[in-house]
Amino acid sequence: MSQIHYLFHPNLAQQNLENYFDPAYWKRQNKILGSATGRGVTWFLATEQQVKCNSALRHYYRGGLFGKLIKDHFLFTGLNQCRSIKEFQLLQQLKQKGLPVPTPIAARVKRTLLCYQADILIELIENGRDLVAILQEKILSDDIWRQIGKLIRQLHDQQVFHSDLNAHNILLQSLDNQQYKLWLLDFDKCDFRQGDEWKAANLQRLYRSFQKEIHRYQIQFTPQNWQTLLQGYHSH
Numbered sequence: 001m002s003q004i005h006y007l008f009h010p011n012l013a014q015q016n017l018e019n020y021f022d023p024a025y026w027k028r029q030n031k032i033l034g035s036a037t038g039r040g041v042t043w044f045l046a047t048e049q050q051v052k053c054n055s056a057l058r059h060y061y062r063g064g065l066f067g068k069l070i071k072d073h074f075l076f077t078g079l080n081q082c083r084s085i086k087e088f089q090l091l092q093q094l095k096q097k098g099l100p101v102p103t104p105i106a107a108r109v110k111r112t113l114l115c116y117q118a119d120i121l122i123e124l125i126e127n128g129r130d131l132v133a134i135l136q137e138k139i140l141s142d143d144i145w146r147q148i149g150k151l152i153r154q155l156h157d158q159q160v161f162h163s164d165l166n167a168h169n170i171l172l173q174s175l176d177n178q179q180y181k182l183w184l185l186d187f188d189k190c191d192f193r194q195g196d197e198w199k200a201a202n203l204q205r206l207y208r209s210f211q212k213e214i215h216r217y218q219i220q221f222t223p224q225n226w227q228t229l230l231q232g233y234h235s236h
Contacts, residue, residue, distance in 0.1 A: 005079055007088050008106040011051050020050075021057065021108050021119045033124075039063060040072075044124055051105050054124040060084060060117070060188065073115040082109045084118035087187050091122065097158050100151070100183045125183050128173040135167070135219035142228045144172070144180070149232025151182050152203065157236070161193035165202055166209035167219070203233070 006017050019025040023043050026032050031046040033054060043057040060083050061072050079085060088107035095101060102123040110117045131148075134140065148170060155162060162169070164186055171183040207226060213219045 002110050002112045005082075005085075005109040005111070006106060007085055009051065009104065012106055017106065017108075020047075020106055020121055023057065026057075045121075047105075047121075053103070053105075054126065055105055055121050056102075056124045057119065057121050059119050072117050074118070076111055076114055076116045079109060082116055082118055083188055084109060084120045087120055087190075090187050090190060094158075094160065094187070099154060099158065099160070100181065101187065102183065102185065125171055125173050125185075127175075128171040128183060130185075131167040131170045131172065132213050132217055132219055134172055135213070135221055136217050139220045140225070144182075145225050145228040146232030146235070147182055149229040150235065151184065152206065152229075153233045153236055155184065156199045156202070159192050159194065161191055161198060161202065162187070163189045163191075165206045167206070167213055168209075203230075 004018070008014065008017065012020075023032070023041075026043065026045050033044040033046050035044060036042045039061040040059050045055050045057055047053065047055045059072060060074070062070060062074070074083065076082070080089075084107035088104040091101055091104040095103060102125060105121040105123060107121070108119045131140075151170070152165070162184065169185045171185055173181045173183060175181055210219070210221045210226070214221055
């Protein structure tokens with residue numbers, strides 16, 4: 001027998017919470033806007049009516065070799081240690097600090113004996129594309145590269161360690177009048193970390209991700225782009 005726990009934004013109607021985490025429910029309502037495939041499928045949902053914004057629904061999967069054996073079950077060591085709950089709470093804290101991250105809408109933990117499965121529903125950033133998708137098509141201006149550097153510095157100044165800082169998790173949103181806004185995504189397994197010694201390695205992780213995408217997707221990224229990003233990072 002499973003126990004189900006929810007955490008949710010005050011805007012969310014509390015009845016039929018299980019529907020929010022059921023892609024089949026949204027298909028029946030004809031409310032699926034699209035999807036993205038990574039380790040699993042992230043569903044983009046038309047939820048403006050329910051929560052005043054559209055949203056992204058993500059189920060948590062294991063990575064690596066262990067993930068091939070046990071796809072989406074995790075050892076339960078307490079509700080506040082569950083991945084969806086931790087990510088929801090961290091996003092709330094980052095929003096309060098003024099960081100550009102999506103609003104968390106709801107989190108679910110489905111517990112069975114010693115294990116649990118997890119899902120999260122977060123705000124969908126409208127007209128947003130990740131850097132990899134954009135850099136396959138065009139060159140970014142120096143101003144945008146500097147702003148990306150400032151964004152990472154903002155994160156680090158708040159002592160936030162992003163465990164998967166890569167080019168896919170930085171989003172560029174097109175606004176009116178040719179303006180734009182940068183966002184950071186995917187705070188699973190991220191946390192606050194003391195000290196400064198980890199920050200250079202975190203930046204290097206981002207650099208390696210750009211290098212990897214040059215080979216995988218032929219993105220337009222040069223050493224000069226990276227130097228401009230670092231100028232933004234060190235400009236505080």
